[in-house]
Amino acid sequence: MKKILFQIFAVVLFVALATSCSKPPQAELDAAKAAVESAKVMETNRYLADEFVALEDSLNAANVAIEAQKSKMFLSRDYKSIKEKLTVIATDVEALKARTEERKAQVRTEVQDTLVVLVALIDEDKALLAKAPKGKEGKAALEAIQNDITVLEASVSEINTLIANGDYLTAQDKTTASKVKAEAIKEELATAISKTKRR
Amino acid sequence: MAGRKKGKGRVILKWSIFIIVAVVISIAAISIFSQKPPVEIIEAARKAIAEARKAEADVYSIDELAAAEIKWQLAMDEWKTNNDKNPIFRDYEISLNSATEAITLAKEAKVKSIRVKAELHEYIKNSIKSLRISLRYIESVKEILPLNHSVRKRVTPVLLKLDEAESAYKRDDLVTARNIIDSINQSIEKLKDNTADILDNYFKNYPEWIRLNEEMKQWSKTHSSVSLVVDKFSRKCIVYKSGKKNREFDVELGINWLGDKVQKGDRATPEGKYTITVKKSGRNTIYYKALLINFPNAEDRRRFNHQKSAGNISRNALIGGSIEIHGGGGKGIDWTDGCVALTNRDMDNLYALCSVGTPVAIVGSLTPLDKLLNSPQEIK
Numbered sequence: 001m002k003k004i005l006f007q008i009f010a011v012v013l014f015v016a017l018a019t020s021c022s023k024p025p026q027a028e029l030d031a032a033k034a035a036v037e038s039a040k041v042m043e044t045n046r047y048l049a050d051e052f053v054a055l056e057d058s059l060n061a062a063n064v065a066i067e068a069q070k071s072k073m074f075l076s077r078d079y080k081s082i083k084e085k086l087t088v089i090a091t092d093v094e095a096l097k098a099r100t101e102e103r104k105a106q107v108r109t110e111v112q113d114t115l116v117v118l119v120a121l122i123d124e125d126k127a128l129l130a131k132a133p134k135g136k137e138g139k140a141a142l143e144a145i146q147n148d149i150t151v152l153e154a155s156v157s158e159i160n161t162l163i164a165n166g167d168y169l170t171a172q173d174k175t176t177a178s179k180v181k182a183e184a185i186k187e188e189l190a191t192a193i194s195k196t197k198r199r
Numbered sequence: 200m201a202g203r204k205k206g207k208g209r210v211i212l213k214w215s216i217f218i219i220v221a222v223v224i225s226i227a228a229i230s231i232f233s234q235k236p237p238v239e240i241i242e243a244a245r246k247a248i249a250e251a252r253k254a255e256a257d258v259y260s261i262d263e264l265a266a267a268e269i270k271w272q273l274a275m276d277e278w279k280t281n282n283d284k285n286p287i288f289r290d291y292e293i294s295l296n297s298a299t300e301a302i303t304l305a306k307e308a309k310v311k312s313i314r315v316k317a318e319l320h321e322y323i324k325n326s327i328k329s330l331r332i333s334l335r336y337i338e339s340v341k342e343i344l345p346l347n348h349s350v351r352k353r354v355t356p357v358l359l360k361l362d363e364a365e366s367a368y369k370r371d372d373l374v375t376a377r378n379i380i381d382s383i384n385q386s387i388e389k390l391k392d393n394t395a396d397i398l399d400n401y402f403k404n405y406p407e408w409i410r411l412n413e414e415m416k417q418w419s420k421t422h423s424s425v426s427l428v429v430d431k432f433s434r435k436c437i438v439y440k441s442g443k444k445n446r447e448f449d450v451e452l453g454i455n456w457l458g459d460k461v462q463k464g465d466r467a468t469p470e471g472k473y474t475i476t477v478k479k480s481g482r483n484t485i486y487y488k489a490l491l492i493n494f495p496n497a498e499d500r501r502r503f504n505h506q507k508s509a510g511n512i513s514r515n516a517l518i519g520g521s522i523e524i525h526g527g528g529g530k531g532i533d534w535t536d537g538c539v540a541l542t543n544r545d546m547d548n549l550y551a552l553c554s555v556g557t558p559v560a561i562v563g564s565l566t567p568l569d570k571l572l573n574s575p576q577e578i579k
Contacts, residue, residue: 049255064245067241070279071238073286151355169367170375173366173370177363
């Protein structure tokens with residue numbers, strides 16, 4: 001009799017254990033979701049779009065796998081591999097965030113370096129403008145060039161705002177374009193001054 | 200007593216066996232009769248959405264992708280709700296249908312995204328090309344326009360924007376590139392039209408300029424004497440002698456040289472047929488040597504009065520005068536208040552060739568506009 005009671009108890013215990021071990025990995029799922037969201041806030045989807053999309057898809061796949069397990073009989077549910085997968089996702093997201101930071105820092109450095117060159121070019125343009133022939137004959141030409149320099153200075157101001165807002169890619173576009181114009185002005189002024197000297 | 204205990208044990212054993220058999224039968228029944236979960240179709244939908252996102256549907260086919268994602272989420276939510284129910288009462292119909300719709304929508308989103316991106320790529324490429332052509336035209340016209348012309352001020356900001364658009368295009372940010380292009384498209388086309396209008400209107404007088412040039416040539420032939428033609432666009436003063444081109448000098452003009460002189464102080468060089476009235480040298484001029492012309496002539500006065508009565512210029516405006524061909528030039532820029540300036544050396548030569556009564560025609564251009572636009576630098 002005791003033996004029979006022990007067998008029944010063993011079955012009940014097994015069922016209880018099996019049930020308690022098969023809870024969905026909610027904490028890991030929440031952590032992975034939060035990690036993906038935080039990556040989005042960091043603009044990972046802008047700087048490393050393909051990798052971000054892949055991770056988002058992995059999270060969706062984990063969600064599907066969880067529901068697939070839930071659809072099974074409680075005795076056959078197994079969340080172990082999903083749990084591991086979710087942990088990997090969270091780790092991968094952190095790595096991706098670090099790479100995004102790196103990429104952003106790289107673009108920011110590039111923009112800031114180009115901005116330094118741009119500001120120096122504008123200063124050179126201004127210095128050349130000061131050397132350019134003055135008086136009645138040069139006034140209109142100087143005004144035209146000064147107008148272009150004013151446009152470039154406004155552009156520098158916009159670039160600084162973009163950098164402050166963390167929009168480094170747009171800042172990069174603007175910096176590159178402005179640098180080309182600043183170089184053109186420098187050339188124009190240098191040519192004009194050399195012509196004057198020749199005369 | 201022992202028999203009673205044995206009987207009780209058998210009852211427990213029977214019940215235990217019954218319960219176990221019942222559980223096994225129930226599991227078997229559930230396995231047989233419960234609906235199959237929609238794992239495969241929802242997985243297929245997920246993959247289709249991932250494919251669409253990979254094709255940048257979140258950028259180029261936003262609505263279709265959002266619809267697919269909503270359907271997929273609905274399928275997932277329904278699946279979750281059913282998973283909380285007793286297996287026998289689970290119904291995955293809505294999940295299955297939603298996932299199927301999600302697949303269709305995601306596939307559509309992918310196809311549309313690829314198409315839209317390709318179209319946008321082409322649109323931006325062509326727009327940049329066409330706007331560059333327009334800007335090149337404006338730039339070339341800008342080179343032949345007066346330095347203080349408003350067109351010059353309007354070119355740089357749009358040129359910078361176009362460069363920004365190209366930069367965004369090169370890093371595959373087509374949406375940003377398109378937004379910039381759309382914001383400058385109208386400005387550039389308007390600028391191009393304005394620039395074209397300025398020159399087209401100005402060159403309406405081209406036949407008259409050619410006629411005046413011929414008249415000067417003919418006059419020098421008939422009178423076996425010298426006549427002058429000042430070509431404003433080419434910045435040349437041509438000397439005709441006995442019907443042939445004798446000399447040619449570089450000149451500098453008034454800052455607002457494009458167009459006829461309208462009133463005093465507009466710093467424009469007048470256009471028309473004039474005569475040298477006074478030859479000045481020494482203390483009589485501050486510009487080395489000078490040839491005063493009879494501006495304003497009768498035609499200038501008629502035009503000025505007409506403009507005044509039409510209200511195009513102030514009632515207090517004056518017509519101006521003292522237009523000369525003088526020395527002090529060679530600055531490489533248009534700088535006078537409306538006079539024609541030559542280098543002192545050229546002025547010596549011209550002064551010697553001319554006398555009081557020498558006719559002078561000041562014209563816009565002897566070169567047609569299309570040729571000017573093809574080689575503005577050379578002509579200038």
